[in-house]
Amino acid sequence: MTAKTLSNGILRALGVLLGIFLLGYFLYTIQSVIVYIIIAGVISLIARPIILLLRRKLKFPNTLSVVTTMVLFLGIITGIIILFIPLITEQGKSLSLLQSDELQANIQNIFNQITAYFSSKGIDVLGELKSIDFTSQFKEIPNLLNSVLGTLGSLSVGLFSVLFISFFFMKDSRLLKNGVMTIIPNKTEGRFSKSLETINDLLSRYFIGLILQITILFVLYTIILLIFGIDNAVVIAFLCALLNLIPYVGPMIGAVIMFILSMTSNIGLDFQNDILPTTIYVMIGYFIAQIIDNFVSQPVIFSKTTKSHPLEIFLIIIIGGLLFGIVGMITAVPLYTALKVILKEFLSENKIVKSLTKNI
Secondary structure (H helix, E strand, O other): OOHHHHHHHHHHHHHHHHHHHHHHHHHHHOHHHHHHHHHHHHHHHHHHHHHHHHHHOOOOOHHHHHHHHHHHHHHHHHHHHHHHHHHHHHHHHHHOHHHHHHHHHHHHHHHHHHHHHHHHOOOOHHHHHOOOOHHHHHOOHHHHHHHHHHHHHHHHHHHHHHHHHHHHHHHOOOHHHHHHHOOOOHHHHHHHHHHHHHHHHHHHHHHHHHHHHHHHHHHHHHHHHHHOOOOOHHHHHHHHHHHHHOOOHHHHHHHHHHHHHHHHOOOOOOHHHHHHHHHHHHHHHHHHHHHHHHHHHHHHHHHHHHOOOHHHHHHHHHHHHHHHHHHHHHHHHHHHHHHHHHHHHHOOOOHHHHHHOOOO
8 A cells, every 4th residue: 555545535535524524513603593493394294194185185285284284283283382371471470579578478479388297297397497508499480581591582583484485395295205305315315215104104194193192191281180170270281291392301300390380379378278189189189190101102103103012112212212312202203113114115125114014
């Protein structure tokens, strides 16, 4: 090997490494755009059955079908925002400086009742709380408000971007597919195109299944909260149901939120006779709803939509969480579904692949 050949090899390797670094930096820089494209792709998959229904059954033109579907989605988003206004308004009134004396009296009252209740059980709540520095926590409130305002601004831009991209994905269903096909070798285009069609069908069913799962939980939570007279029951139920999109972690966050809001909705009442029993009953109902979801709704819906065994889904979600955290847990099932379809198309004779994809 000559010195010139060696130097050329080193330069090529350095060039490849530099190219990979620049590509990685570029993707990192435009990560928000990539997220918008992914969300728009998910929305277009969810909208696909509705658009096909409007085109095939009601004979709508393609553009009118897309516009009608987007108006429907925007109506749902607007309704969700309107649902949250009473909860935000009520919490704002509770924290308003104009009612600070009343708020302080209510908090002091419930604190005294909690202290008295646990003292009767031999637990010194006051002693435990003395070690907590609340002052430093309140100093962070302005920073939190600034962060919230900044987030709202980013969400506005993101919402417009997602809607704009979604419109063209819905209008031309082959747009995303054609973009993917440009990087696929010519000899495998036909097989990969077939795989993409199957992936589209399965993921459409999967995301619609998620909506069905959230709807079932929303109905169960709403019934539980209405039975015990919790204020803003519909909003709380929707928020807690929506958190179930995050596997395993979401339901725990939802439990904390429901616990806190159930207590604050009864603030001013007797802690031992009213607040504590009501909150306990609400949480029992919450965990019953979770049991129904984990052992009935999820296995049935996911196994039907993704053509995967419930144990497969459980293991894939756990592995995704261990590797990539919450993002991995959320994306594990759709990515695994897409991978199974591709493997079946290209490695259909493999024994393991044949076993995993026998239902697809």
